[in-house]
Amino acid sequence: MLKRFSISLEEELLARFDTYIENRGYSNRSEAIRDLIRKTQVSEEWEKDSEVVGVVTLVFNHHKSQLQEKITELQHNYHNLITSTTHVHMDHHNCLEVTIVKGKASTVQELAAQLMALRGVKDGNLTMSSTGGHLT
């Protein structure tokens, strides 16, 4: 069941919010607020260290000495966490590697941080999602 409530907001903040929802393609404010609330709940679950599914994205130069080996070694150290890995050769020099992980939020963050900290990794991102409940 949908419940209604009203929000008081400074004009300037509301204008910024409207720009934000327009840029993101939301059809109305309610939809945008629902998404923001859900996102907040997901980050709370990370803090509570519940089970999450995460995607680690790395962009790196494969000419960088030993880098691919170091990435593979780290992935093996966390093999229980890793669901799958996809490697894309972006161009002559650059590779994109996407690793899908499933496990405790803190462990997922630990692996992602180590991967992103490797020398030669040009860009690294971790996104985490949760069903809202515990994974079985």
Ligand code: NI
């Ligand atoms: Ni490659």
